[in-house]
Amino acid sequence: MSKSAYSNPTKSGKLDTHIIVVWVDNEAGVLARVVGLFSGRGYNIESLAVAEVDLKKNISRITIVTTGTPQVIEQIKLQLKKLVPVHKVADFMRTDKMVIFKEMALIKVVGNNVKTNKAFIACKKFNPVILDKTKKSVVIQITALRREIDKLIKSLKNKGMVSVSRTGAVAMTRGSETFK
Amino acid sequence: MPKLYSGAEIVFKCLEDQKVSHLFGYPGGAVLPIYDELKNHPSIKHILVRHEQGAGHAAEGYARSTGKPGVVLVTSGPGATNVVTALTDAYMDSVPIVCISGQVPTHLIGTDAFQECDTTGITRPCTKHNWLVKKIEDLPKIIHDAFSVAMSGRPGPVLVDIPKDIQFAKAVYKNFSNKVSKENGKSDKSFSINEINTLIDLMRKSKKPVFYTGGGVVNSGPEASNLLRELVSMTGFPITSTLQGLGCFPGDDNQFLGMLGMHGTYEANNAMHDCDLMINIGARFDDRITGKIDEFSPKSKKVHIDIDPSSINKNVKVDLPIVGDVGEVMQSIIKTTKKNKPLFLKSNKQNIAKWWSQIDKWRAKKSLNFINSEKKIMPQHAVQRLYELTKKYDTYVTTEVGQHQMWAAQHYKFNKPNRWMTSGGLGTMGYGVPAAVGVQIAHPNKLVIDIAGEASVLMTMQEMSTAVQYNLPIKIFIINNEYMGMVRQWQELLHEKNYSESYSAALPDFVKLAEAYGCVGIRAKTPDELDEKILEMINVDKPVIFDCVVDQNENCFPMIPSGKPHNQMLLGPQDQKSKKITGKGKTLV
Numbered sequence: 001m002s003k004s005a006y007s008n009p010t011k012s013g014k015l016d017t018h019i020i021v022v023w024v025d026n027e028a029g030v031l032a033r034v035v036g037l038f039s040g041r042g043y044n045i046e047s048l049a050v051a052e053v054d055l056k057k058n059i060s061r062i063t064i065v066t067t068g069t070p071q072v073i074e075q076i077k078l079q080l081k082k083l084v085p086v087h088k089v090a091d092f093m094r095t096d097k098m099v100i101f102k103e104m105a106l107i108k109v110v111g112n113n114v115k116t117n118k119a120f121i122a123c124k125k126f127n128p129v130i131l132d133k134t135k136k137s138v139v140i141q142i143t144a145l146r147r148e149i150d151k152l153i154k155s156l157k158n159k160g161m162v163s164v165s166r167t168g169a170v171a172m173t174r175g176s177e178t179f180k
Numbered sequence: 181m182p183k184l185y186s187g188a189e190i191v192f193k194c195l196e197d198q199k200v201s202h203l204f205g206y207p208g209g210a211v212l213p214i215y216d217e218l219k220n221h222p223s224i225k226h227i228l229v230r231h232e233q234g235a236g237h238a239a240e241g242y243a244r245s246t247g248k249p250g251v252v253l254v255t256s257g258p259g260a261t262n263v264v265t266a267l268t269d270a271y272m273d274s275v276p277i278v279c280i281s282g283q284v285p286t287h288l289i290g291t292d293a294f295q296e297c298d299t300t301g302i303t304r305p306c307t308k309h310n311w312l313v314k315k316i317e318d319l320p321k322i323i324h325d326a327f328s329v330a331m332s333g334r335p336g337p338v339l340v341d342i343p344k345d346i347q348f349a350k351a352v353y354k355n356f357s358n359k360v361s362k363e364n365g366k367s368d369k370s371f372s373i374n375e376i377n378t379l380i381d382l383m384r385k386s387k388k389p390v391f392y393t394g395g396g397v398v399n400s401g402p403e404a405s406n407l408l409r410e411l412v413s414m415t416g417f418p419i420t421s422t423l424q425g426l427g428c429f430p431g432d433d434n435q436f437l438g439m440l441g442m443h444g445t446y447e448a449n450n451a452m453h454d455c456d457l458m459i460n461i462g463a464r465f466d467d468r469i470t471g472k473i474d475e476f477s478p479k480s481k482k483v484h485i486d487i488d489p490s491s492i493n494k495n496v497k498v499d500l501p502i503v504g505d506v507g508e509v510m511q512s513i514i515k516t517t518k519k520n521k522p523l524f525l526k527s528n529k530q531n532i533a534k535w536w537s538q539i540d541k542w543r544a545k546k547s548l549n550f551i552n553s554e555k556k557i558m559p560q561h562a563v564q565r566l567y568e569l570t571k572k573y574d575t576y577v578t579t580e581v582g583q584h585q586m587w588a589a590q591h592y593k594f595n596k597p598n599r600w601m602t603s604g605g606l607g608t609m610g611y612g613v614p615a616a617v618g619v620q621i622a623h624p625n626k627l628v629i630d631i632a633g634e635a636s637v638l639m640t641m642q643e644m645s646t647a648v649q650y651n652l653p654i655k656i657f658i659i660n661n662e663y664m665g666m667v668r669q670w671q672e673l674l675h676e677k678n679y680s681e682s683y684s685a686a687l688p689d690f691v692k693l694a695e696a697y698g699c700v701g702i703r704a705k706t707p708d709e710l711d712e713k714i715l716e717m718i719n720v721d722k723p724v725i726f727d728c729v730v731d732q733n734e735n736c737f738p739m740i741p742s743g744k745p746h747n748q749m750l751l752g753p754q755d756q757k758s759k760k761i762t763g764k765g766k767t768l769v
Contacts, residue, residue: 040305081490
């Protein structure tokens with residue numbers, strides 16, 4: 001990855017996974033501005049979650065999982081802060097113990113009762129909730145970390161899973177503190 | 181009941197409140213209501229260009245030579261897409277432009293209507309911010325915000341897209357121009373006195389310091405240039421400037437090492453490479469400046485003063501970042517030094533005496549020298565003569581992009597900021613003619629010269645028609661070597677002299693072309709007649725196209741070849757045999 005056309009691509013630093021949280025005015029095109037910044041400057045987006053969190057002030061919270069060298073992560077934050085609709089930007093390391101990360105997945109399993117039950121048990125560690133159940137199928141909602149969901153989906157492949165729908169990660173700090 | 185104004189009227193009320201005196205534009209279906217309103221606002225003069233790209237560059241020339249925002253008015257679809265190059269150019273070079281574009285009526289958006297395009301989508305990556313006006317009530321605030329965003333912090337272009345029905349719709353007008361919108365608490369002035377003290381300490385200890393200044397000094401306003409002069413003469417440090425920063429410090433001053441970078445002087449680049457303290461003031465470590473980034477100034481402490489936090493540590497890791505307006509930072513440095521470290525001012529000149537004698541050795545190489553000819557006009561000679569014959573005037577110079585641009589930067593010495601308009605970041609061929617139009621509009625009685633190449637100038641030649649219409653006596657000084665010179669130079673040095681498509685086998689007769697436009701055409705073919713012809717050009721009170729026929733094979737030196745650090749420059753034809761560019765260097769731009 002050569003940032004400067006003039007220089008040879010050289011020692012690239014260690015890649016870390018970061019979760020960038022951006023508070024933005026919920027206006028037309030704001031997501032395109034944020035996402036366009038990433039694609040335009042060659043940054044990587046692993047997952048993305050966005051929704052309005054303050055209905056009165058029309059503030060949306062965008063959570064982006066990205067990887068990059070420390071220098072690139074720093075640039076991402078500074079470039080995001082320059083966007084006019086951006087209020088503040090927070091940055092967490094995936095390894096940060098003080099931050100909770102969660103993703104949600106909906107899993108549809110088709111089969112008889114025995115099969116769907118087995119699938120439900122396999123999900124047991126990840127707060128499974130049955131959202132829909134018929135004689136031939138079940139839809140299970142789980143919340144977990146990305147890698148846990150990856151693993152689970154792999155194991156459910158031969159247990160009748162026919163469809164999966166996943167969200168991007170959302171993040172929240174532990175304790176009473178909030179990010180200012 | 182308060183008075184209601186149409187959207188078109190509100191546009192002009194905003195422009196009046198923003199004290200806009202000139203608009204560069206081109207009419208079309210989706211902006212007709214705004215054009216209809218033009219006649220009612222005599223304080224705003226519209227300049228009709230011949231192509232929307234020209235409007236954009238003219239506004240850039242206007243903005244760069246005055247420090248005020250340039251305003252552009254274009255129609256939807258092709259009008260908007262044509263201005264994209266100019267917006268990108270302004271974005272790269274931090275020029276404040278407010279572009280107002282028409283859009284198809286709201287109910288037709290998204291239907292692939294006639295002359296519809298996703299203007300805000302297309303211009304999103306090449307503006308600081310853009311707006312699609314969906315409600316007439318929002319219009320006044322959006323336009324005033326647009327000016328505020330364009331001018332605040334690191335300046336740049338913005339765009340306001342106004343659908344035709346909004347231009348007809350009516351609303352109350354409210355003046356927001358005095359409200360400095362601190363949008364979302366974005367602050368650009370956050371430097372502390374501690375940082376200033378650390379910097380002064382570094383300056384005090386340094387034995388080999390250098391100032392490296394850029395366009396940020398111009399953007400900070402004329403006062404910043406005065407402060408820079410004070411700072412440089414007070415410290416006795418050598419100073420070099422980027423392409424965009426030329427003029428902030430007098431080009432003929434002894435402390436000035438000349439431009440640095442790919443075609444910078446030997447002394448400037450070597451000083452950058454060997455220094456122990458680099459103080460970057462309003463420049464951005466562009467790749468044309470740094471050369472090979474791993475070997476860029478390996479032994480120095482680097483200080484970076486910039487208003488844009490995202491410029492810090494982007495390309496080069498620095499030891500001391502100072503985020504703030506460069507003018508204010510310099511003022512603080514000067515004040516603090518005078519107050520706390522008066523001794524430093526006395527001791528420091530001996531401190532760096534050795535450094536200066538080293539610099540003088542580099543200087544003695546005279547890296548800008550060239551072999552002059554009595555038969556043919558050498559391009560460098562042409563620029564030098566042009567400089568000598570115009571330096572007594574307060575001359576404004578624009579350029580196109582290529583060899584001529586570098587020769588102009590090397591051989592034309594500027595003494596004031598805002599006198600040098602060139603496309604640096606984007607490198608837009610065709611910038612110079614429309615930019616000269618914009619500069620002449622802003623400075624009707626000044627001498628405005630576009631130092632051009634024959635290939636570049638053909639890209640926006642149609643704006644000569646604009647110059648004639650408004651009696652703008654701009655001088656287009658074409659350094660004509662019949663080649664895309666910089667392309668040819670790279671092909672010679674990097675592609676085994678395979679001059680693929682870089683020769684213009686058919687060129688217009690520029691003298692006749694000038695006459696066709698209603699300008700004056702002048703041609704110089706030999707060194708003997710050059711001076712006399714240049715004087716003739718200066719003395720004509722009409723637009724002039726000057727065809728200066730020069731040696732076709734001259735290359736622009738010195739040059740840092742691709743992939744090489746600052747201390748491995750090519751000085752001239754003799755030098756290049758010993759330092760052949762090979763392997764990886766070839767693949768770089």
